[in-house]
Amino acid sequence: xxxxxxxxxxxxxxxxxxxxxxxxxxxxxxxxxxxxxxxxxxxxxxxxxxxxxxxxxxxxxxxxxxxxxxxxxxxxxxxxxxxxxxxxxxxxxxxxxxxxxxxxxxxxxxxxxxxxxxxxxxxxxxxxxxxxxxxxxxxxxxxxxxxxxxxxxxxxxxxxxxxxxxxxxxxxxxxxxxxxxxxxxxxxxxxxxxxxxxxxxxxxxxxxxxxxxxxxxxxxxxxxxxxxxxxxxxxxxxxxxxxxxxxxxxxxxxxxxxxxxxxxxxxxxxxxxxxxxxxxxxxxxxxxxxxxxxxxxxxxxxxxxxxxxxxxxxxxxxxxxxxxxxxxxxxxx
Amino acid sequence: xxxxxxxxxxxxxxxxxxxxxxxxxxxxxxxxxxxxxxxxxxxxxxxxxxxxxxxxxxxxxxxxxxxxxxxxxxxxxxxxxxxxxxxxxxxxxxxxxxxxxxxxxxxxxxxxxxxxxxxxxxxxxxxxxxxxxxxxxxxxxxxxxxxxxxxxxxxxxxxxxxxxxxxxxxxxxxxxxxxxxxxxxxxxxxxxxxxxxxxxxxxxxxxxxxxxxxxxxxxxxxxxxxxxxxxxxxxxxxxxxxxxxxxxxxxxxxxxxxxxxxxxxxxxxxxxxxxxxxxxxxxxxxxxxxxxxxxxxxxxxxxxxxxxxxxxxxxxxxxxxxxxxxxxxxx
Numbered sequence: 001x002x003x004x005x006x007x008x009x010x011x012x013x014x015x016x017x018x019x020x021x022x023x024x025x026x027x028x029x030x031x032x033x034x035x036x037x038x039x040x041x042x043x044x045x046x047x048x049x050x051x052x053x054x055x056x057x058x059x060x061x062x063x064x065x066x067x068x069x070x071x072x073x074x075x076x077x078x079x080x081x082x083x084x085x086x087x088x089x090x091x092x093x094x095x096x097x098x099x100x101x102x103x104x105x106x107x108x109x110x111x112x113x114x115x116x117x118x119x120x121x122x123x124x125x126x127x128x129x130x131x132x133x134x135x136x137x138x139x140x141x142x143x144x145x146x147x148x149x150x151x152x153x154x155x156x157x158x159x160x161x162x163x164x165x166x167x168x169x170x171x172x173x174x175x176x177x178x179x180x181x182x183x184x185x186x187x188x189x190x191x192x193x194x195x196x197x198x199x200x201x202x203x204x205x206x207x208x209x210x211x212x213x214x215x216x217x218x219x220x221x222x223x224x225x226x227x228x229x230x231x232x233x234x235x236x237x238x239x240x241x242x243x244x245x246x247x248x249x250x251x252x253x254x255x256x257x258x259x260x261x262x263x264x265x266x267x268x269x270x271x272x273x274x275x276x277x278x279x280x281x282x283x284x285x286x287x288x289x290x291x292x293x294x295x296x297x298x299x300x301x302x303x304x305x306x307x308x309x310x311x312x313x314x315x316x317x318x319x320x321x322x323x324x325x326x327x328x329x330x331x332x333x
Numbered sequence: 334x335x336x337x338x339x340x341x342x343x344x345x346x347x348x349x350x351x352x353x354x355x356x357x358x359x360x361x362x363x364x365x366x367x368x369x370x371x372x373x374x375x376x377x378x379x380x381x382x383x384x385x386x387x388x389x390x391x392x393x394x395x396x397x398x399x400x401x402x403x404x405x406x407x408x409x410x411x412x413x414x415x416x417x418x419x420x421x422x423x424x425x426x427x428x429x430x431x432x433x434x435x436x437x438x439x440x441x442x443x444x445x446x447x448x449x450x451x452x453x454x455x456x457x458x459x460x461x462x463x464x465x466x467x468x469x470x471x472x473x474x475x476x477x478x479x480x481x482x483x484x485x486x487x488x489x490x491x492x493x494x495x496x497x498x499x500x501x502x503x504x505x506x507x508x509x510x511x512x513x514x515x516x517x518x519x520x521x522x523x524x525x526x527x528x529x530x531x532x533x534x535x536x537x538x539x540x541x542x543x544x545x546x547x548x549x550x551x552x553x554x555x556x557x558x559x560x561x562x563x564x565x566x567x568x569x570x571x572x573x574x575x576x577x578x579x580x581x582x583x584x585x586x587x588x589x590x591x592x593x594x595x596x597x598x599x600x601x602x603x604x605x606x607x608x609x610x611x612x613x614x615x616x617x618x619x620x621x622x623x624x625x626x627x628x629x630x631x632x633x634x635x636x637x638x639x640x641x642x643x644x645x646x647x648x649x650x651x652x653x654x655x656x657x658x659x660x661x662x663x664x
Binding site: 255296326330 | 549
């Protein structure tokens with residue numbers, strides 16, 4: 001270390017340095033704050049209320065109401081609105097009107113309307129109905145996969161491969177989801193490595209974005225960070241999204257840690273629509289209003305008009321005859 | 334020779350190795366332990382519409398003591414004319430089973446309240462300052478400076494009698510009347526409270542409007558004036574931001590968090606809106622982060638269920654709500 005200035009050698013003992021130059025410690029405190037403030041400049045909010053939200057509500061709403069909700073959301077500045085699901089109405093009666101909804105909504109320019117397509121049949125029906133983006137739902141838990149879509153994770157990938165291949169030919173982008181990214185209602189804790197594996201496969205198959213879902217809402221910033229740390233090694237951060245459930249009140253804290261880790265896409269549901277499917281009566285999706293409020297407070301651009309989202313939330317809650325799950329909306333009332 | 338910019342820059346780079354938390358990565362360091370200050374029996378019940386009898390308050394506090402909470406704000410020695418919910422202050426103070434190792438601070442807005450508190454057996458008191466002039470005027474009918482002078486009297490008397498004093502600063506992230514509150518003002522008030530002998534200063538987001546960015550900015554300012562070990566955060570969940578705000582506070586070195594069992598205590602400025610953050614939800618997050626609290630979540634939830642039944646209201650805790658439908662899963 002012959003050429004290293006004496007001061008630098010000296011500062012290898014950081015305590016001594018901090019003692020002699022107390023202002024330096026203050027600078028480090030500021031640096032530390034700056035690191036905590038490491039947020040993306042802009043975040044894309046993916047609105048899942050009309051699909052994930054309504055699919056998990058007890059009350060079914062008529063097609064006209066769904067269309068109106070989506071049209072109202074299209075006016076808020078939300079860049080992505082998951083419109084419906086081309087799943088068999090035998091399994092999900094709430095989404096039986098999928099074609100009608102997709103054909104009925106006013107497609108706003110600059111807004112994307114992905115739809116769920118669990119299999120080729122659903123994919124074809126979606127394309128026939130005019131879908132320009134689709135989504136496939138993988139799982140990091142074998143038991144959940146079996147119980148949810150009646151096949152193993154490997155078998156589900158065979159299905160997705162087909163869909164993604166057809167979508168590619170039709171120039172239709174595909175978004176992937178990984179459910180049970182933190183824990184499974186049946187298996188319990190899910191290994192981050194497994195989540196990373198599934199996310200990687202979806203990405204390599206051709207999904208432009210992979211949304212990591214804390215399906216049961218049990219995640220805390222600790223488990224969230226561990227999972228994300230693993231996944232970002234396999235999938236580029238800018239191709240990742242988080243889909244946090246608020247069942248245990250942890251969603252915003254989890255979204256925050258994800259932002260600090262470089263994630264810049266967040267799924268949420270207007271009015272916090274969509275209860276937890278595994279604990280009847282418990283809350284599920286995090287509210288778009290509360291997420292946007294936080295992002296606004298952080299100075300992060302979303303392009304979203306919060307008042308208009310609150311307004312859309314009021315509309316759908318009235319139609320569902322339920323109160324909002326959004327704290328921001330409650331305060332607004 | 335003095336350090337020049339190059340030397341300092343290189344020094345900081347070397348220091349980045351020693352202080353991983355300085356690096357812009359996900360590994361934000363968090364405290365190993367967090368002290369939870371349970372404010373349900375005072376701040377919570379004071380802001381509930383329904384008034385509960387002294388026995389119910391005593392039972393609640395005893396259950397909270399059994400749940401492992403290290404600090405439980407028991408009552409307030411404020412005139413019952415202003416706060417009828419706390420009229421039974423002496424009865425409550427004398428009726429609770431004081432668990433060894435647990436502190437039971439009580440609010441004392443003035444010297445009169447302080448004397449009554451000590452007479453009733455209080456060994457720790459709390460004083461409430463504000464970072465907003467308008468709020469101070471409307472809340473305690475005097476300016477911030479006048480209130481600090483009042484508190485000086487209490488702090489002096491407390492010191493003489495060996496009674497610990499905790500200070501609160503309200504409106505740290507916004508005021509229901511003034512709107513934005515300057516971090517510098519918060520730091521000033523916190524500094525004064527600390528200088529007069531408060532062992533800890535709790536920074537209150539009174540209206541819950543704060544978001545993590547504002548929290549970071551405010552804490553940065555306050556940390557320049559008061560050591561971080563002497564700071565606490567008191568976040569309201571009116572806009573659902575509390576846990577996110579607490580998380581950044583922890584990342585900034587705060588290791589004391591105020592919360593209220595079952596999220597008792599609505600926002601006094603918005604009928605029906607939520608107020609205090611629920612202790613259950615805070616503890617769930619802290620345990621999930623591997624942070625020790627000494628709190629038994631199951632017993633805490635029992636206390637929450639008990640008081641909600643007495644108040645005939647639903648819990649505001651999401652963890653408690655989820656628990657009513659399934660066994661609590663902690664990851």
